[in-house]
Amino acid sequence: MAIDLQWLQRVLERRKREAGETGVRLHPPAMVKEVLEFLRVKEVGKGVFVDMTVGTGGHTLAILQANPKVEVIGIDKDAESLEVAAERLADYADRVTLIYGDMRDTRRLLQQVGIDRVDGCLIDPGPSLWQMDSKRGFSFLDDTPLDMRMDRSAQITAQTLLQTLSSEELERLFVQAGERRSDARRIAQAIVRERNRSGGIPTAKALAELVAEVKGVRGGRIHPATKVFLALRIAVNEEIDALKGGIIEGVHVLKRGGRFVVLTYQSLEDKVVKETFASFAQPLKEGENRPLIRILTKDPIRPSYQERQQNPRARSCKLRAAERVR
Ligand SMILES: C[S@@+](CC[C@H](N)C(=O)[O-])C[C@H]1O[C@@H](n2cnc3c(N)ncnc32)[C@H](O)[C@@H]1O
Numbered sequence: 001m002a003i004d005l006q007w008l009q010r011v012l013e014r015r016k017r018e019a020g021e022t023g024v025r026l027h028p029p030a031m032v033k034e035v036l037e038f039l040r041v042k043e044v045g046k047g048v049f050v051d052m053t054v055g056t057g058g059h060t061l062a063i064l065q066a067n068p069k070v071e072v073i074g075i076d077k078d079a080e081s082l083e084v085a086a087e088r089l090a091d092y093a094d095r096v097t098l099i100y101g102d103m104r105d106t107r108r109l110l111q112q113v114g115i116d117r118v119d120g121c122l123i124d125p126g127p128s129l130w131q132m133d134s135k136r137g138f139s140f141l142d143d144t145p146l147d148m149r150m151d152r153s154a155q156i157t158a159q160t161l162l163q164t165l166s167s168e169e170l171e172r173l174f175v176q177a178g179e180r181r182s183d184a185r186r187i188a189q190a191i192v193r194e195r196n197r198s199g200g201i202p203t204a205k206a207l208a209e210l211v212a213e214v215k216g217v218r219g220g221r222i223h224p225a226t227k228v229f230l231a232l233r234i235a236v237n238e239e240i241d242a243l244k245g246g247i248i249e250g251v252h253v254l255k256r257g258g259r260f261v262v263l264t265y266q267s268l269e270d271k272v273v274k275e276t277f278a279s280f281a282q283p284l285k286e287g288e289n290r291p292l293i294r295i296l297t298k299d300p301i302r303p304s305y306q307e308r309q310q311n312p313r314a315r316s317c318k319l320r321a322a323e324r325v326r
Contacts, residue, residue, distance in 0.1 A: 026084075027128035027187035029058030030263055030314040031303050038261045038296065038321040039120040041066045047119035048073065050110065050253065052103040052246050055128040057085035063122075073118070074098045075109055078150040082128060099106060102151075107253055107314045117258070119178045121250035125243055125265045127233065129313065138233065140208035140223050146201070158232040162207070163200055167192045177231035177268070183215055187228060190214045204229075206226035230266065240272055247276040260293070261321045270300060272322045281322070296321040 004261055029035075038043070039049065046069040051060045054074030063072050070093055074089075074096060076082050082098050089096045101109045103123065110116070127150065132138045137146040137158060146158035165173070170188035194201055201207045211225035212218060223229075234240060243262075250260050261279075264270040280293045300318035308315045 007206035018237045023232070025129050025133055027056050027058055027130050028311050028313070029062060030124065030305065030311065030317045031301070031319050032059065032062045034301055034303075034319055035059060035122060035261050035263070036062060036066050038319070039063070039122065039259045041070060041120070044119050045069060047071070048115060048117075049120040049122065050075065050106065050115075050118045050124045050250070052106055052121060052250060053125050054085050054098065055081050055124070057088045059122055059124060060085070060096060061089060061092070064095055071095045071097075073113065073115065075101055075103055075106065077102050078131065079152065080134070081128065084130060102242065104242055104249060106177070108248065108251035109285060110253055116253070117255045118253050119255060119257075120259045120261070121254060122263075123243065123246050123250065123262050125246075125269060126265050127240060136148075138229070140225055140229065144203055146204050146207060146232070148233050150237050154236070156236055158236050159200070161232060161235055162191055166170060173231045173235055174228055177227045177234060179227040184228035186214050188210055193251060226241060234268070242277050243269055243272050247273065251280050251322075251324065254293075256324055256326055259296075259321060260324070260325045261319060264300075264318050264320075265316045270318050270320070274300075277320060277322050290326050292324060292326060293322040294325045296323055 024087075028065065041049070041063050042292060044067065048071045048245075049063055051063070051074045052074055054060050054076045054196060057074065060072045060074050063070060074085060076085070077100070079100050080195065082100055082184065086098055097113055099109050110118070127138050132143045135142055135144045137144055137148050148158040161173075162170075167188045170191055171184045174187060175182035177188070193202065194210060201210060207228070208225040211228050217224040247260070247262065253259060262273045264273055276292065277295050281291045281295050283289055283291055296322045300320050303314045303317050
């Protein structure tokens with residue numbers, strides 16, 4: 001598959017150099033072959049797909065290249081990512097429509113461009129590599145304020161949460177993201193102590209260092225602040241609620257026979273996909289005997305060994321797919 005990553009990489013790097021910065025990376029799309037197969041992109045003939053988290057356009061580009069007759073509607077709540085996607089997809093402008101918005105509003109957003117039903121839906125949530133590099137505090141190394149908003153027009157940043165939540169609320173957030181309760185408590189207390197002492201934690205890097213210090217861990221394959229960062233990111237972007245809402249919207253815009261593919265990168269997300277698909281795979285109301293969807297992946301599909309070697313970020317990826325049956 002000829003995804004011209006290198007070309008865009010060069011364009012973006014040139015732009016950044018011109019702006020006096022360096023080191024931007026494009027997001028490599030995960031499990032492209034499997035996504036295209038489950039969505040039946042090549043078999044669909046003339047169809048419409050909605051990429052509900054288009055990001056910098058990697059999967060959308062693959063869909064457009066796989067079938068010259070299909071059209072893609074790409075939604076994202078990050079206006080800056082959409083600009084990159086627009087540039088990357090410029091050669092396909094007649095078959096792609098990019099929309100700024102939240103996947104929880106998919107039905108309304110599609111109606112705005114005159115579409116009621118689609119042949120396939122894709123959700124690939126979480127921050128893109130491009131966002132990780134955008135100095136919004138997603139990365140442990142960012143010497144910039146803890147922002148973590150995918151949608152820069154949203155009100156709440158990670159900094160807001162650190163400044164305003166009580167120690168108990170912070171602890172609960174960290175535990176929900178999988179942090180051990182005793183560590184979560186000590187980290188939450190240290191954050192509150194720090195904000196009382198110095199007014200707050202100024203940067204992502206400072207938070208990562210504080211967590212490492214509290215846990216007494218240095219080095220290792222997984223950064224000690226991974227779950228704390230995950231907790232803040234999920235809360236700021238309402239990621240769990242958005243994923244569930246996005247799946248519900250997607251199921252309702254699919255045609256009969258249309259396919260839904262969702263990729264996830266951590267267990268909280270995968271649980272939501274599994275449960276939400278399951279809820280549509282049984283009769284919705286009493287008296288109804290036919291469910292809305294059929295689940296195509298009893299267990300999630302994982303990336304190939306080769307992909308895991310080439311793209312370390314895809315290692316934790318899980319793919320679940322379903323088909324609308326009525
Ligand atoms: C992993 S990236 C997608 C990468 C894309 N599939 C590609 O191949 O380039 C996830 C994207 O989802 C977007 N996103 C996250 N939550 C969203 C939501 N609730 N509604 C719309 N977009 C969302 C993020 O802004 C981000 O750009």
